[in-house]
């Protein structure tokens with residue numbers, strides 16, 4: 001299609017966003033619900049561009065933005081306790097309460113493909129932090145049954161499995177514990193993806209070594225461009241790519257550049273860096289909308305302005321196939337490799353593989 005009448009790429013970007021499968025690996029709207037009673041089923045007005053803190057998404061606006069699938073983060077305070085899993089169960093119930101006409105649970109690849117065909121939205125959960133397991137692997141079967149796409153090994157605290165790059169008990173030395181390695185194997189067996197966003201450098205490398213399925217970094221950034229312990233160094237990026245996994249680049253200017261007010265161009269720098277280091281097939285979307293990110297790029301109001309990112313990427317020379325990969329096809333490839341056609345989470349086949 002190329003440049004449009006205005007000399008830009010807006011029309012092509014708009015067409016791409018409408019036609020493509022769009023999967024956002026990390027949306028924190030459940031956090032808004034938990035802390036502020038925010039109702040994801042209602043349409044909210046967009047705030048100022050680059051608005052602070054929250055209200056980047058709700059179900060009506062994700063539908064309007066042509067999202068195909070959103071993984072909603074489930075979280076609890078950063079310490080291990082029996083209350084953690086109960087809280088996660090409550091949050092699974094919140095996710096289930098959002099299922100309505102046009103909104104389905106993404107338990108298998110076909111659910112997402114159907115949502116795409118029908119112009120609907122498939123949602124699923126991603127659990128942030130193994131601390132909520134409180135040292136138990138047995139709760140994971142319930143997570144699989146209820147549509148958990150991934151589990152992040154650590155969030156903002158050291159736990160029985162892994163150490164975060166940033167947060168309580170952080171360090172840059174510890175790898176996974178014995179429990180952490182067992183956890184990765186159990187997640188593999190259940191078809192729940194292993195997420196290393198938030199995990200420290202050695203933990204990322206070890207998770208990639210232990211996992212026999214592609215590894216995700218759902219909402220992350222590149223340390224070579226801005227050195228934050230929240231990001232991935234080149235070794236980590238290569239290791240994730242070697243597993244066949246994908247990295248979702250976070251939409252938080254602070255983690256991308258150290259500034260709260262920055263252009264979407266900075267986000268594109270991180271996307272291109274990963275693509276040039278390991279290939280476009282390893283890039284994904286992991287906005288962290290509605291999370292602890294303070295601001296989003298100033299050209300964007302909310303999830304509906306994904307088209308701005310795509311327009312600027314086209315202008316920088318990214319190909320249509322590369323962009324489709326980033327928008328969702330790369331995650332679909334990972335899902336097909338893990339769950340296969342017709343196979344869903346909690347499937348007996350996958351349980352039989354467990355150690």
Ligand SMILES: [Zn+2]
Nearest residue numbers: 128198219291
């Ligand atoms: Zn997070």
